[in-house]
Amino acid sequence: MIWGLGALKAGKTSWHDPYHKAAGLSELNLRRIKASKQGGTWRDWPDELVARCHKQESGNSYSSIYGRMIWRAPAPTITTQCCGFGNGRFGHPEQDRAISLREAARIQTFPDDYEFVHPDEPHSITTISRFIGNAVPVKLARVIAKSIKLHLQNVP
Numbered sequence: 001m002i003w004g005l006g007a008l009k010a011g012k013t014s015w016h017d018p019y020h021k022a023a024g025l026s027e028l029n030l031r032r033i034k035a036s037k038q039g040g041t042w043r044d045w046p047d048e049l050v051a052r053c054h055k056q057e058s059g060n061s062y063s064s065i066y067g068r069m070i071w072r073a074p075a076p077t078i079t080t081q082c083c084g085f086g087n088g089r090f091g092h093p094e095q096d097r098a099i100s101l102r103e104a105a106r107i108q109t110f111p112d113d114y115e116f117v118h119p120d121e122p123h124s125i126t127t128i129s130r131f132i133g134n135a136v137p138v139k140l141a142r143v144i145a146k147s148i149k150l151h152l153q154n155v156p
Helices: 027-034 101-107 125-134 138-153
Strands: none
Touching: 101 125
16 A cells, blocks of 8 residues: 555655655664564664663553554554654654655555645645544545445435
């Protein structure tokens, strides 16, 4: 679903698709994602990369952040912060970055020609990821609507 868009570096935007845009990473988070394996989290990192808060008992339970997705596995729940590496299991399966806006939109089953903002407006990662993360997946919404319509047609 997210394959076929072309390689993209953190902080860059595809020349062909303004929504295939990835958030930038700090030098520390770039080192962290490079140390992450598919399906892995911060628990797999060497000690010098683990955040201080995760070394404490209260932070030790947040095992699903700084995660890298797995090819051919179900995607994580897409949230309003889906394009941030440190916000969930949003690390690209093999490229050293978080998923792009387009990849998040594809997971939510938006068609590639869907425009979240007018083409002349800036494609803000924060704003558009909020739209994507708050959306009901398009295909799920369609199934729910058909179910409701069928039910209403059968109500006497």
